[in-house]
Amino acid sequence: MRQLIGHKNMTRKEFIKICSLLGISIPLQPLLAKSYQTDYNHITSNKFEGKVLIIGAGAAGLTAAYRLFQKGIDFQILEASSSYGGRMKTAVDFVDFPIPLGAEWLHVERSIFSKIVNKPNINLDFTTKSYTSEDYSLYLGEEVSMEDIGFDIDQKFIGFSWLDFFKKYLIPSIEDTLLYNQVVKSINYTTDKIIVKTSKDIFTADKVILTTPVKMLKNNAIEFTPQLPEDKRKAINKTTVWDGFKAFIEFSEKFYPTAIGFKTSPRKPGQKMYYDASYGQNSKRHVLALFTVGSGTLPYKQLSDSELIKYILNELDEIFDGKASSNYIKHISQNWNKEPFINGAYVYDHESWRTVRELGKSVHNKIFFAGTAYTDGSDWGSVHSAANSAIRAVNELLV
Ligand SMILES: Cc1cc2nc3c(=O)[nH]c(=O)nc-3n(C[C@H](O)[C@H](O)[C@H](O)COP(=O)(O)OP(=O)(O)OC[C@H]3O[C@@H](n4cnc5c(N)ncnc54)[C@H](O)[C@@H]3O)c2cc1C
Known part of the structure; x- marks a missing residue:
């Protein structure tokens, strides 16, 4: 399994193909993103005055x-x-750290922050955390590494968010x-x-x-x-444009690994993954998140709020022997198709x-x-x- 889904030295296209064949959820395009270079102050002359x-x-x-x-x-x-x-929307009062309802991970090096503000030596006073070899994911019932599911260069914001950076x-x-x-x-x-x-x-x-x-x-x-x-x-x-749906569920105990990948149909591309949203946070709260795009959203996007949580808890109870229902505290969800000026997640991979x-x-x-x-x-x-x-x-x- 590890060999099959490892993606070192693959092109983005090959990686996405393997992931889609296996139905593995890749948050976004980490490989290609590596190719970006910084270009501070690229604009040297400025003739425009309008x-x-x-x-x-x-x-x-x-x-x-x-x-x-x-x-x-x-x-x-x-x-x-x-x-x-826009799609960096963040919930600030769900638990004691920001909940990213859209963009969550940093998929490239931190130098992107300097590039955005066009200042090479910007002093950044927030941390981002990568996954480690201790972290593992479940994929089709088997333990696999975070790297196997495409999380090797992704970083989580700690007590901060993409929205906070812009703010x-x-x-x-x-x-x-x-x-x-x-x-x-x-x-x-x-x-x-x-x-x-x-x-x-x-x-x-x-x-x-x-x-x-x-x-x-x-x-x-x-x-x-x-x-x-x-x-x-x-x-x-x-x-x-892929549909997009996320949910965050708070539990009284952590009974799950860092991530849980799912297979989606190769004929209907999409992604689905549960992951530990509290990962690395300075918090005692346990929040598991669901990320879905494309066909991955199908079971969730039409459900009412009460049907939704029932569906999610059932699904998790089956994997974790009833621990989801017994530890459930509360949840929030975000259906990106219903955002009036956005209407979906993003252009499909x-x-x-x-x-x-x-x-x-x-x-x-x-x-x-x-x-x-x-x-x-x-x-x-x-x-x-x-x-x-x-x-x-x-x-x-x-x-
Ligand atoms: C579920 C989900 C998870 C994601 N996860 C990640 C992640 O982990 N990491 C990552 O880097 N990216 C992630 N993304 C992608 C990222 O959020 C987007 O690519 C990025 O935020 C898009 O920025 P944008 O400025 O292009 O568009 P938007 O953020 O959509 O901004 C467009 C703005 O235009 C406004 N608008 C629309 N119509 C009009 C109009 N007629 N007049 C005036 N204003 C209008 C909208 O209200 C909106 O504010 C995720 C996205 C989703 C949906």
Whole structure:
């Protein structure tokens, strides 16, 4: 088993293929992510002097905003919901450490933090913790190492979260530029001045950085005049966005290993995994989490809250001889399909890199796309890929 699912020296494609054949849950794309290089202060000259509108205040929108702030560019962020963070949403009052309802692990080296804030020597006063050889996972009833299930470079935030990072290091400089409850409905880029209409107001700008989840474009939530180029529209329509669902269950005792991987059908790609959400935290609380995307969400996403916890406890009782029901305290869950301005998890792992690269291309040097779905095609579906795409979009915009 260990040999079969180990992934040292494999390409990302081979790794994902093996994982999908075996139905192993891989949190995201750790292998490819390793290929990123840092490029501080990439922007050397800055000829652009107009106004930029950033649509969406998730990891990409905030990263783009911070870069523009550093460059002294006039910009504003229009966010549809009443808070920033998007898929980094975090519950702060469930237990005594932050619960990441979306993005949870750091999939790349910590140097990404310096890259996001564009400061090589930033002093980071929070810790992240890797898994060790002591930790183990159950896969189809057998013990396997964390490395076997693709957790070898992933790190957990300790008493902190991806959202906290943005809140602490970026938000103080850009919060005055954030406008909430501004649901962008249309973008007219016919003339030099781009006109952006929201549910409440009309804005004009010279350039737009659009970071809404690609699912919103698939749903035609924003009307473009003229319509987006054909290749872009085709890529949007072709892209598969995975459903996403997470649940966190507090127990009075820890009766489970660090992770429990499950097989999902190779014909219906997806991932499902239970894991110790309290891992490494300075806390006595025991929280087990469920992470599912794609077909992995099927059993859970339609259930009512009471049906959901019954289903989860039954499933865990079968593996752990009834210990789940007897130790259950409380739970919370997050159905990403039901988030009104997000509508899903992220572009699925098996998407063609060419399609993703097309999604990332700018339009007429006026609309720039940034976000986890709009990358250069080398990586997607993570906070670091969203941030990297924002840096790329800003560099392109300022040339
Ligand atoms: C279940 C789950 C687990 C994950 N786990 C990890 C992980 O462990 N590690 C990791 O690195 N990544 C993880 N990710 C992925 C990561 O969360 C995302 O890739 C990243 O946060 C996306 O950032 P973004 O800025 O591209 O998009 P978003 O965060 O979705 O931001 C887009 C913003 O646009 C706003 N918006 C939408 N429509 C409009 C409109 N019409 N007008 C104005 N605003 C609009 C939205 O409200 C939102 O705030 C996970 C995601 C999910 C769903």
